[in-house]
Amino acid sequence: MAQKHHYSTEPEHFILSPETEPLLERVLFNNRSLVLMLLGVLTLVFAFGLTQIRLDSSIEKYIPLNHPYIQNYLVHKDDMKSGMANIKIAVAAVEGDIFDDDYLKTLSKINDDVFFVAGVDRSGMQSLWTPNTRWTEVTEEGFQGGPVIPANYDGSQASVEQVRQNILKSGQVGRLVANDFSSTVINVPLVDINPETGEKLSYQALSHQLEDRIRDQYSSDKIRIYITGTPKKLGDLLDGAVSIGYFFLAAMLMTAVLLYLYSRCPKGTLVPIIASLIAVVWQLGALALLGFSIDLYSVLVPFLVFAIGISHGVQLINGIAIHSGQGLDKMSSARQAFRGLYVPGMLALLSDAMGFLTLLFIDIGVIQELAIAASVGVAMIIVTNLVLVPIVMSYIGISPSGVAQAQKAEKANPVIWQWLSHFTEKRYAVVAISLALVLGACGFYYSQDLEIGDLDKGAPELRADSRYNQDNDFMVANYSTSSDVMVVMAETPIEMCNTFKVMDVLDRFMWQMENVPGVQSTLSLVTVSKLVTKAMNEGNLNWYALSRNQTILNTSIQRAPSGLLNADCSMAPVIIYLNDHKAETLKTVVNAVEAFKVEYDDQVDEIYFGMRADAIENAIAEGKIDAVPLRLQLASGNAGIEAATNQVIADAQDTMLIFVYVVVFCLCLLTFRSLTAVACILLPLALTSILGQALMTWLGIGVKVATLPVIALGVGIGVDYGIYIYNRLEALLISGLSLKDAYLETLRSTGKAVSFTGVTLAIGVATWMLSPIKFQADMGILLTFMFLWNMLGALVLLPALARVLLNPERIRERHQRAHQGVPPAV
Template sequence: MAEQKHHFSTEPEHYILSKETEPALERILFNNRMLVMIVLGLLTLLFAYGLTKVKLDSSIEKYIPLNHTFIQNYLVHKDDMKSGVANVKISIEAMEGDIFTKDYMETLSQINDEVFFVKGVDRSGMQSLWTPNTRWTEVTEEGFQGGPVIPSTYDGGPESLEQVRQNVLKSGQVGRLVSNDFRSSIIDVPLVEYDPETGEKLSYQKFSQDLEDKIRAKYGNDKYRIYITGTPKKLGDLLDGAKSIAYFFLAAMVMTAILLYLYSRCPKGTLVPIVASLIAVVWQLGALALLGYTIDLYSVLVPFLVFAIGISHAVQIINGIAIESGKGADKLQAARQAFRGLYVPGMLALLSDAMGFLTLLFIDIGVIQELAIAASIGVAMIIVTNLVLLPIVMSFIGISEAGVRHAKKTEKSEPKLWKAMSYFANPKVAPFPIVIAIVMAIFGYQMSQDLKIGDLDKGAPELRADSRYNLDNDFMVSNYSTSSDVLVVMVETAKEQCNSFKVMDAVDRFMWYMENVPGVQSTTSLVTVSKLVTKAMNEGNLNWSALSRNQTILNTSIQRAPSSLLNPNCSMAPVIVYLNDHKAETLETAVAAVEEFKAQYDDNIDEKYFGYTIAEIEQAIADKEIDSVPVRFQLASGNAGIEAATNQVIADAQDTMLIFVYVVVFVLCFMTFRSFTAVACILIPLALTSVLSQALMTYLGIGVKVATLPVIALGVGIGVDYGIYIYSRLEVMIIAGKTLQEAFLETLKSTGKAVSFTGVTLAIGVATWILSPIKFQADMGILLTFMFLWNMLGALILLPALAHYLLSPQRIIARHKARHGDIPPAG
């Protein structure tokens, strides 16, 4: 940037840059306006083409911290696990009577066949009363007898239905596939990761819609009610709900246009900022698509934020052009003057926004990292569209006469509100907002100590409690013995050793330990099957419901164990832990219990021994390399395991992210204003808002999770804009020779008006999110509304009070002289 020297007009409160020493960037842009417009037009066409390539992605992997130890352990055994996250459960309830009727069984059979052919279903793993892998077993005088629950001889008659009833009771599926009250049954549907026909990742949104159209809509009626749960279904419902974001975006545009017109009283000053901000959205989405990124549930909210940020900076530009036009400048000179006075604070504010977003990269979760990238690209686009395109377009069309008259009237008037607020910079009034801020900070800090990591509600916290999915989930939890919140612990050993006594005994002890942990309902593993079969082989005597030390008996007892309870080479046997819920406290307790047991029972031996065969293990024992078969408990799989890993990643990253965003904002502000006291005036109100927002989350019962953590960075990154614009203008007025209170009054009449308008407009826009069917969007709406308003109030109330104690007008003027030379006397 060229060195800038200042001279003053005859009006003491107004100084401009000398035309001979105008910034080089201004000369390049405004002396080549047509060329710049052509380049920007070509970029718009390019990104508009990219916009047609945007895809909505529902991949589960993006919502999982793939580099976390739990997930890495799960991925090692992913192909062997039958209880991963990509499972859906469909329950069919008889509204009258029970399931043992001919009509119910026929309906269940039809639904089973329908689901079997839905694209994305792993047909080999499907299970229901009609699939052959659902079997019953009993012990008779002649030995074991068994078969499929619904035999091949079933004909729907009374005798067949009674046989099915008996088979269900013998199958052990009551509370699992069949409800405890016998009024409903479940079809357990595992999914494939990739579409077998196209080879692309399965679209959970399409799969969810297929279930709605082919199952719920077709078979749900007065006689039968359909319930569908599972992570893929939840994601599908969320993606469907995300469509409402378009309506919120439209509502925000309409409200912004109305408020902007009331603010500027100029149709051109209303339309151009909106168009410029929309162009930034098109550029952002088009750039993402061209770079190979997709849009997901979280980044789909980013275009709205880009539009809102664009409007907030556009208001400053329009306000500056209107003020200069009111002072007699022509449309070109007014645009140049506005650009000249605002591009430095505008660039600083936008860089702070971008760095705030980029701090989200610290969180090792795909959706948050892509949100950070999407938002940062969006801010980069705003720098061009709103700090370059907007003033150049306005240099051609200018502010309307009505807008100029309104600007003149506003500039000359001294509203009572602004005059009253100027007293926050007065020595007699300044202590009060500071004392109040200290009290609020102490209260907020104390309250924020109870802030929890993770989900605090039952069901799917991303959706509202009365959403269809959560009502379905509540039905499942209330009518079946097995919880929908499952933590899977993988027990690793050597090949063909998962049924050895040492391994089975360790698993048995682990199950007993976990069943006595608060929040755990029950556990299931290979040991459960072994004990059940051993008891059955001994006339059902309960005394035999134990593990045998005889290896032959152990081998026999697990011959018919479900494939979900051991992998093909018997080197891993999962223990399925059913939890009461997936609340943060429940997950923390369960994981801590597993870690405590693991520390006592894990064999700390070389990794290679876990891959040994029987013969190699025997040889290693003979060679005294190891004492016995190795055993290791590994966390974690299941939906609860995934959420526990996610909570840990968020807990580890939140403080680092917050510290980094404040450090970056501090550095950027200091590089611009070269004053620690100036930076303190800008950042202290911001820090107060951060503390109060955490207190608000505690009060509202909102945990720190994937959906809410980005808001913390967004609130800091976007909220600093207010303080930067206010302080930048305040400093200009102080250099012009005004007292602090006079300088703040002039700041309020120009920049303060734009800041208050921006804060209210942004708050109103995101406040509409509170009505969203997606609860995490509603939570974000509440928090962002609060942060936008409080950051605005902090800049307008607390900043001038702090300035009274921290700023020295003499030092500001001296620093300005050192950087730009002597200031000619006013007039």
């Protein structure tokens, strides 16, 4: 170790000598056995933690709990019948209609089986067989009514005919009964806690129960079962997540094959793969020990951790092979590679981690936990790949075949490297930069149409031909009430939600919303009052209106469903059925609600909303307030939750992107102490970000919970290529080479590893395009694009920018000043 080894292409700080050994290098390599023992103990600890990891399907993690809309919903959660956790089961007759005794008996059995499924809110269930589904009519003797299926139903033709008449009188056609009478729906509200286990309700387990006990058991040549609802969608997504394991295995196998073809060294192939797998074990084990769980989105993180680990491991193996080919022994080769790469490696990994942490700006549980999981994974890579790989290789070294391959590559002069080196020449650099400016301008213009939210009907997280989306299409085609529901909560003082002035405002609000594009229909206490008032007056349409007589109003809503007002009549929801939950539809409806609120919302002091009716009447009489206070609050229902999520993403995406670039800028500036160096690294990255957003616009992929992380990942992971290329290029410039020669030498070493990892990682994530989970397929498309474009940017645009921006003499001068103890100039 006392010898010095000088190479014409190495700067002074890469000379292998005790005098220039960094402290970190001495600590690690002088205590190799102890370091390996510590890493082994940590692996056992985290492996134990891995056995404690669990999959969490809690719906609250997928919504922005701190958004005002969600806060409003949570205040009235117990009063709502159209919240987040509801399932609809349609039981359809394959031939004929529902007015058949066999069909009705089967529906009864299904109703009973669903009733006993763990997690069902049995008091809120509704179907033709539940007592809360009633019919009402007005006769000469007054109101008459009862359950749609009477207690004396016996299956006879007369009984079936009675059920037909009751259904027609119930007002449930289009809601609980299909418009063509071919099917009926069982509405199934859910509880948060599984009463059998005392733990959070598992939507995946619930989905399996519905499939096994309902769909599989009752589907036949006479009956078809269709199941929709957010919990069912999440259950299907979690089932589809199993495929991620297969894609992970496929990516690992492809990486192993390509890495062997690249290095021709079995040891150089296995060590980075094993080290990356250890990083995955450490990450998952650490998360479990910290109390975190794995959800639908963070389950993708282990692949990213493995991919990042491979990219850094390849750089180290490549460096060790090059130095071994130059005659150094295995210890010296490992130390030399570590010394040359630990600074850019640490910088790249810190940039990765900060890119992930910017996702914490998004106030949605699954995204924040993804950020934490990915950051923990990157922290593990710093140890497993920058420490474990070189230490292990210092023991086992590169195989003779690997050394021969490195020597062959060192002497080779591929045409592709010669061609790429031309971008350090002025005319080629101008062409590359001009083309980049044109692409950037076109991409920026095209990306202005990028939408926030879903752009497809149904469940865009799943493919259009998935079972869930086919079930959803059936519901939309056969029922008048859409599965996309937005609920606006009308808050009033206690016992005043049914006053004329309040209901008159709600009537005006409903009329206005029904004329908004994208709205199918509305439903509220007003609807019930009008129907009953008309019925009480011989069905005369002239009476289909709100009565100003409070006694008549009170009578008209006596039997209103509990979901249309709360127990103390201080809140009456207005249910708005939408055509879909596309981003433009939600934006239009929310804007219409907000516009109405500005005109009609009462800005009375909060204290009045807690008063009872008599106190409010006294306040009106005394002139303290002009009318009954009324406040329209957004929002509940799946469309309301989606609208809140879109707003959170829209508010945070620009902040997140700016922050990640600022952090990467600062890290690169602190490391390279040069604004021109930072520009060379970040400008290709910025171009990829712009083109990535343009690609999303072209493919019709909106910015949403599933795709937003890709934007940060593209920056955090993509910067690695530029850092490694520039670090090597600067070192060679300092050694005295011209820009073109330095870049050609960079391509032969670091550039070869960068191009290999870029292509390998792109192939790995490209397999995601085959996933049954559409958001994983979308992420696969975007990540493949970003991996390849970041690689091309580092290989083509970076040298072109270096030709225009860098001054090799100034770089050498700054290096000399730094070695003389003079602070370098930026």
